[in-house]
Amino acid sequence: MTQRISKSKRFYMMNPIIQFFKFIWLSIKIMLVVAGGHGGTRKVNN
Amino acid sequence: MSKIVILGAGISGHVAAAHLRRKLSKEHEVLVVSPNSNYQWIPSNIWVGIGRMKSEEILFPLPPLYKKKNIGYKQALVTTFHPEGDTESASPFVNIKYVNGEQKGNTEKVTYDYLINATGPKLAFDMTEGLNPGTNKAYSVCTYSHAEHAWHALDDLIQQMKQGKKAKILIGTGHAKSTCQGAAFEYILNVEQELRRHNVRDQAEVIWIANEYQLGDFGMDGVLLSYGDNIMKSSEMVEMVFEDRGIKWILGAGVNKIEDGIAHYETLDGEYKSETYDFAMLIPAFSGHGFKAFGKNNEDITEKLFKGFMLVDADYTAKPYEEWSVQDWPETYQNPSYKNIFAPGIAFAPPHAISKPRVRKNGTSISPAPPRTGMPSGITAKLVADNIIDTINGKKDLHHKGSLGNMGAACIASAGYGMTKGSGVSITTYPIVPDYNKYPDTQGRKLGKTFGEIGLAGHWLKLALHYAFIYKAKMKPFWWLIPE
Numbered sequence: 001m002t003q004r005i006s007k008s009k010r011f012y013m014m015n016p017i018i019q020f021f022k023f024i025w026l027s028i029k030i031m032l033v034v035a036g037g038h039g040g041t042r043k044v045n046n
Numbered sequence: 047m048s049k050i051v052i053l054g055a056g057i058s059g060h061v062a063a064a065h066l067r068r069k070l071s072k073e074h075e076v077l078v079v080s081p082n083s084n085y086q087w088i089p090s091n092i093w094v095g096i097g098r099m100k101s102e103e104i105l106f107p108l109p110p111l112y113k114k115k116n117i118g119y120k121q122a123l124v125t126t127f128h129p130e131g132d133t134e135s136a137s138p139f140v141n142i143k144y145v146n147g148e149q150k151g152n153t154e155k156v157t158y159d160y161l162i163n164a165t166g167p168k169l170a171f172d173m174t175e176g177l178n179p180g181t182n183k184a185y186s187v188c189t190y191s192h193a194e195h196a197w198h199a200l201d202d203l204i205q206q207m208k209q210g211k212k213a214k215i216l217i218g219t220g221h222a223k224s225t226c227q228g229a230a231f232e233y234i235l236n237v238e239q240e241l242r243r244h245n246v247r248d249q250a251e252v253i254w255i256a257n258e259y260q261l262g263d264f265g266m267d268g269v270l271l272s273y274g275d276n277i278m279k280s281s282e283m284v285e286m287v288f289e290d291r292g293i294k295w296i297l298g299a300g301v302n303k304i305e306d307g308i309a310h311y312e313t314l315d316g317e318y319k320s321e322t323y324d325f326a327m328l329i330p331a332f333s334g335h336g337f338k339a340f341g342k343n344n345e346d347i348t349e350k351l352f353k354g355f356m357l358v359d360a361d362y363t364a365k366p367y368e369e370w371s372v373q374d375w376p377e378t379y380q381n382p383s384y385k386n387i388f389a390p391g392i393a394f395a396p397p398h399a400i401s402k403p404r405v406r407k408n409g410t411s412i413s414p415a416p417p418r419t420g421m422p423s424g425i426t427a428k429l430v431a432d433n434i435i436d437t438i439n440g441k442k443d444l445h446h447k448g449s450l451g452n453m454g455a456a457c458i459a460s461a462g463y464g465m466t467k468g469s470g471v472s473i474t475t476y477p478i479v480p481d482y483n484k485y486p487d488t489q490g491r492k493l494g495k496t497f498g499e500i501g502l503a504g505h506w507l508k509l510a511l512h513y514a515f516i517y518k519a520k521m522k523p524f525w526w527l528i529p530e
């Protein structure tokens with residue numbers, strides 16, 4: 001096992017209070033990617 | 047009045063049925079044909095496979111729901127396709143075979159005006175000698191019964207490890223062309239965490255084996271993503287997680303034979319190797335179901351409908367990797383020969399892989415097939431339903447389009463279960479199929495929409511999605527407000 005995630009980063013990753021806000025941020029960010037829509041690629045490449 | 051027949055009640059078939067029924071008036075018939083009378087939320091199989099969820103929590107019976115919602119249901123398998131009808135009738139139909147109840151074994155002609163083939167993949171265990179879930183100490187988590195079986199074997203091994211046994215656990219892909227690396231990635235991280243929870247981690251060697259050329263390929267040629275303030279490759283992110291968890295890896299491995307506790311594989315370097323194990327979970331190749339199609343006079347027209355999976359509006363011209371483009375990918379999932387047939391989800395034939403193909407000197411191709419995860423499966427099913435509704439309402443063109451080259455996907459990979467100890471690797475990708483013309487400097491993806499996060503929030507999100515999608519699938523009030 002090689003420690004690749006620092007102690008402070010691990011604290012950040014697993015702290016429930018920080019992660020609660022992260023949860024809200026992630027939910028919104030993912031919704032934006034999902035709700036960002038979808039379409040074709042052939043006629044107009046946009 | 048139109049009759050829409052949907053083959054399969056997985057994510058895409060069920061989404062299509064639900065939207066069609068909600069938006070079409072009662073005079074139109076919506077009928078689902080599927081052999082499994084339960085709806086299963088497949089992504090949560092990972093947690094069944096580590097004993098943290100029971101199958102009953104991830105499935106529910108479809109017949110009562112369909113009855114309540116006025117969706118017809120036949121518990122049967124489709125066997126043959128007849129898009130021109132036959133000598134007796136001009137109506138297109140499929141032949142089905144009942145798999146349960148009094149009708150078991152009986153066949154029936156089911157006619158349709160529109161057909162949605164949402165039969166997903168065949169789990170082709172038979173393509174790897176000796177790979178059969180539950181034999182040779184190798185398991186699968188592709189269905190809830192497979193996952194339950196895997197958990198019983200893993201639990202058994204954990205008990206032996208508690209008595210001092212040292213064990214080797216091998217998780218990854220079981221064929222040179224397997225896809226769905228994401229599911230195996232989730233499973234290896236969950237298993238590793240469970241070993242720690244049971245205080246037996248020190249006795250286990252945990253190994254990732256995959257047909258990927260690099261870690262984090264996931265069948266998508268990897269992704270360049272933003273992670274905090276950094277920009278990193280998915281290979282770097284996965285390497286960081288694996289090293290931190292003490293997981294070893296074998297890459298470019300085409301597993302070709304399984305014996306009791308031994309996985310044989312060939313490598314891109316041309317070597318033949320093997321790895322022993324005490325427990326393995328290996329994702330099989332996914333193939334088409336081998337369906338046959340027949341014309342009006344019973345002549346074989348399979349090549350008009352299938353190329354393994356179902357042919358749709360993709361560009362199937364064979365060309366080298368350098369000439370692949372996002373424009374090759376389908377937009378409407380409509381069969382070019384029969385305009386009333388569609389194939390969303392995994393059922394459509396992809397024009398080519400997404401990952402760069404890598405071939406051994408002897409010709410064996412060892413590289414992942416393109417993944418089609420739950421979100422695009424749902425989105426493509428919904429757009430197919432919307433196009434059918436438009437056509438019924440008299441519109442000429444198909445307005446709803448959704449190419450994987452112009453669609454984002456969110457993949458919340460569970461990295462361990464638990465309200466305070468759990469973790470998730472959340473990755474979003476836009477677009478799924480890289481567009482190298484549009485995003486030339488960021489490996490074909492838009493960075494702001496392609497990002498990664500690791501932590502407890504990912505676990506909560508995955509759990510929240512589990513409940514949200516089961517709520518949606520049960521078609522409870524306002525279910526349609528939850529996006530695919």
Ligand SMILES: Cc1cc2nc3c(=O)[nH]c(=O)nc-3n(C[C@H](O)[C@H](O)[C@H](O)COP(=O)(O)OP(=O)(O)OC[C@H]3O[C@@H](n4cnc5c(N)ncnc54)[C@H](O)[C@@H]3O)c2cc1C
Binds near residue numbers: 167189391392
């Ligand atoms: C273990 C695992 C974990 C996963 N985790 C995630 C995840 O976290 N996120 C994500 O987005 N995706 C995930 N996926 C992928 C996701 O499950 C698939 O993308 C999705 O299930 C595809 O939906 P589908 O409807 O096309 O196919 P399926 O879900 O496979 O459904 C096919 C349906 O067709 C039926 N059928 C089969 N043969 C016939 C026949 N002859 N006649 C009629 N019906 C037939 C089947 O019974 C089934 O109902 C995971 C997959 C696995 C295996």
